[in-house]
Amino acid sequence: MSNDPFPPFTGTHRPRPEGPFPPTEEMLSEPVNPEEQAAREARLREAWKEPTGIAYWTAVNNDKVGAWYSLTALFFMLCAGVLALLMRIQLAVPGNDFLDADRYNQFFTMHGSAMMFLFAVPMFEAISILVLPAFLGARDMPFPRLSAYGYWCFLIGGIFVLGSVLFDVAPRGGWFMYPPLTTRDQGIGSDIWLLGLSFIEVASIAAAVELIVGVLKCRPPGMRVNLMPLYAWYVLVVGGMILFAFPPLIAGDFLFEMERSFDWPFFDPTRGGDPMLWQHLFWIFGHPEVYIIFLPSIAIAAMVIPTVAQRPIVGYSWIVLSAVGVGFLSFGLWVHHMFTTGLPNISLGFFSAASEAVVIPTGIQIFVFAATLMVGKVQKSLPMLWIAGALAIFVLGGLTGVMLAIAPFNWAVHDTYFIVAHLHYTLFGGMIFPVMAGVYYFYPFFRKGKMMSVTLGRWAFWLIFIGFNAAFLPMHYTGLMGMPRRVFTYGAGMDWGWLNMLSTVASFVIAAGFAVFVWDLIRPKRDMEGRQRNPWNAGTLEWSHDVPEENWGVRCIPFITSRYPLWQQPKLIERMDSGRFYLPDTEFGHRETLVTSVLDARPLHIQRVTGPAWITILAAAFTGGAFIFPTFHWYPPAIVCGAFAIVCVLYWLWTTTAQIPDAPTGDVGLGLRLPRYAAGPDAPGWWAVWITMLGDATAFASLVFGFFFYWTASTDFPPAGAPGADGALTAATAVLLALSWGATRVARGIHRHDRIRAAQGLMAAAVLLTALGGTTLVLAVIDLQPTTHVYPALVCALVVWLAAHLFLGGVGQAYCLARSLAGRMTPLYDADLCNVTLMWHFIALQALVTCAVIGLLPGWMA
Amino acid sequence: MSDRKEEFRTGVGSLMKITLAPWIWAFHFVICYGATAVWCARLTEGGDTDTLQIALIAVTVVALACIAACGIVGKRVWTRGGFGEDGEIPGIDDEESRTRFLGHATVLLSIVSAIGVVFVILPVLMIGTCR
Amino acid sequence: MRVRSRLPFALLPGLPGCTGRQSVLDTAGTDAHTLLTMFWVMLAGLVVIWVAVNGMMLVFRHLSPRRHDEALARKMIVGGGIMLPTVVISALLAWGLSVMPDQRAPGDGLRVEVIGEQWWWRVHYWPEGAEAPVVSANEGRLPGGLRTEFDLHSDKVIHSFWVPALGGKMDMFPGRRTMMSLHPDEAGVFRGQCAEFCGASHALMAFETVTMPPEDFAAWLEHEAGPAVPPEGEVAERGAVVFAEQGCGACHAVRGTAAQGQVGPDLTHVGSRHSLGAGILEPTVENFAAWIDHTGDLKPEVEMPAYDDLPGDDLTALATFLMGLK
Known part of the structure; x- marks a missing residue:
């Protein structure tokens, strides 16, 4: 450090941001020399170059990892959907022998578990990793290797858990795994569930940490909390919910696996244990989980609706209220899954009351959307069709939810097909349909201007919409007629046959709709003409993306003064393209992004972002080993894997995190000079530790x-x-x-x-x-x-x-x-x-x- | 160091302030649930809930008072300088409007939390037994 | 490892049950009436609100040529998002809470202890003041017009006790006791079924509930408390011998005989029940024979072994004997 050209900073005299902020209009309109601009672009391109060949899989960019993540989640969803179809065939007629009891029980367990743990939650993480940096004008997520590590964990864990179905050893105790049925279960199914899904939960928490830090610390300069895209608010709330919802389940899994592996009697009533503890821990996770799935999907609607209405959302703070309110109230609902467990009536009453109260913030969201459409100029589009379908379905699911939250009525229909209908209405309306809307809406963003077919999109919509209602609306009646859930067969005398046949036939109509959708998604679109950068004329930052694609995320990080910058800051795109905002260059050829303050997004420092690496894949593989070997009670290899996983993570930290920078400060453009290193509460890493430890x-x-x-x-x-x-x-x-x-x-x-x-x-x-x-x-x-x-x-x-x-x-x-x-x-x-x-x-x-x-x-x- | 701690305090602190009312709802909820569980499992003979009712009503009054205080403070921040009567917050790109936004969100969350607290005390009033 | 089985499905259409006997919509008890009224009221509200919300969305999406006032839109958020739901839900919640205590009200004397087994029901009747229970299985009998208390628990895993026509359901735990009460007000035979997933044959764990006038119930209970009737006729007598030879008494009790096993259902009056195999078969000689011949095929992973090497004559004799245990 002796030839350091900069002032001699020390531990107590640390560099601080220097220079003007916010930038003036004059500074922003100052032209950039074209040669200099080209040189900067070349340097950036080199720093963000994508690995090729087999090394492609070492990429950690949010767009690569996000794409793999979402396609993997889609694949798992289709697998779980096939299981559902097989179950529907079994139930089509009374006394069917298409599946035997054991296989049916494996299938319904895996259907629920896979849809929840391998599709719904990972899909939220995948979509967020994919689009959040673009919403925030950031180059990448703050910890790209953590995203990659999370993805590889998810892939390994998902294949392990779902693959067990093929070997006839899948878990068969229901996705809720109630002991003592599951603690007494012979075979390895329950262990696969516990260890495989714990492994994936760890990946979910990693993603939550990353998303929270991304929203709080990686916003573009000037984007105060009241200017954040609504999606970012939802991500913040959902990230917080994951931190408080998943850990109880991990604690429960820990106790459960100790009982299964070492006979510690946590849930065994003969030795002082109590199966109810698991129910509490599971549903403290399980109910917020529903909202963890629902909120990000409704967040997609909150992004689509202003675009469709061609105006800013009416009642921005109402949406924030709604997201935060739902986030809190959703933690007071868990016992409504346990209304029939014989708890004192007063205790049930508390949860009944909270379950009803959550209707209010949920309803507000819908009225905010309606209000925005009411005052806007609505343009008909495919995404809006899916959103409208989503609301039609979700509102019905929500209203049956209001019925079910009334404890006495719940006693009548709990664990019947009425519940099956209700939960599919909330999940299709609250998750599948909005996500489909999001796929159609964001497709031109993912594929840089290419569009999905309107005709096929309409076909897919009507097939799924009609099929869904034909399959699940009758199930309300089936349940009232007394058909319990999770039965592999029923008698002809029960008169449930025609209802089940109807549901079965309709379920194949849904499947046909998904087939159309998947074909549209993956069919080659090489001849797509007229690549438009912003085909919906949307107002949010992601539509400033580079067409054709560049790997650097954004050319430069814009200065934001509005909620819909593309509508409200006219010269923004032009200035972004010509690199007139922050960080248009990379001085030392590293990948970098900006870190800003939590409330007002004042630029704080330059964050070095990690690049492609094998170590994340290795670390994920060893972590996988540490979770998977105990399933077969092979503890020595598990311990070896665990040790190697720790070594990999240490190597990864040692070589890439908290690196001493080439210079203490750096020029980020517009006269601003920022530190290149941060420690303590300025640093994203510190926030990540704080958030992880909270979980x-x-x-x-x-x-x-x-x-x-x-x-x-x-x-x-x-x-x-x-x-x-x-x-x-x-x-x-x-x-x-x-x-x-x-x-x-x-x-x-x-x-x-x-x-x-x-x-x-x-x-x-x-x-x-x-x-x-x-x-x-x-x-x-x-x-x-x-x-x-x-x-x-x-x-x-x-x-x-x-x-x-x-x-x-x-x-x-x-x-x-x-x-x-x-x-x-x-x-x-x-x-x-x-x-x-x-x-x-x-x-x-x-x-x-x-x-x-x-x-x-x-x-x-x- | 102190200015860096500031970032954590003001940043997260301000965001946490808008969630103060929901936190009060959550504490109220946990107290009601926990007190009922302990009362019915350990303290009462014969399942009467008179003492429990009085205690929880007192807790509820305190909780509502705190939420009302949050709401009033939020309202003041939100309508500072006479803005916001129509629910919209004019101007969005300065620190003042950010503060007013946080005030508005605080008020709205206080309303929802107050409704939540009232709902949660209903069972204590209406069901007078541990059965 | 796992028991694989194929159901001989020719038998299953014989499952007892007809429309409405297991329906929430076809009620025969005061609690169930209340729940049904609640359902209809809520359904009406649901339809109105659903049509209103979706109608609103439809109008704003398609028929909204003129620009509406933003202040009006905000009022709509306040009115539709906060005020309306608060009022509606407060009323609904108050109603719901007020009916909760009734469904767990203390009984009028009779207490029925039901214990969930893999996959059948042990039923003990405790008339007021009784020191020992009247033991039965796989069927519930209740006096009409009176409230009967149910004392529920289970042997190994969680089950749930549910007779839709009479009221709500209540889970049964090992190591915990739960309580509910039912108040039938109509005589009839209603089907109940386990509602909590309890393993391989969860779908095949049901029972019949017979509600009868109190005086008939008292007579029935007295008979149920008594010993088994002796076998009548040559075939039945041969069946009794087979029963003893095959060691059925190690698991099953037939009071008044040497058979005192407590593992399986009490068979003292099995022939008088409305179903066989915990609600899955019509009680006929043929079905008894089929059940004993291949239990695991009819009820996967059931604990009772299949007696498939029993000669046909013995099987029929055994079935006839059991059918005769009225």
């Missing part, structure tokens, strides 16, 4: 909830006189881990003040303290026998959870020490230490809570 804390909270749950559910929890964790060792653990946290925190502070040696000493001490704390933790419970009763089992589960976190926390501390020793972390460039300290805030909290719960709580409860 992690939710999972931990679910385990602690288990403790309270057993206490309220049973009169002898903890059992009188049962041995618990050793008090002295538990206290020692708490002290050691608090010290480890303190050492890390102090190391970060003094490291900034150039006391590098002392900081390294503290980091080494922290690693040691963590190891010691982990040891005392394990010793504290070493004598417990978790198979005997749920109480020792839960204590041990908390210890296993914490021990895993201590392992990761210790690796983090050692990583910082190694970075410092290798000269890759300096007082000025200390993002690693900031992030690990942040992680330790959460670990220390979990450690103290764990010690209190296993050490102190049993005394108070007894």
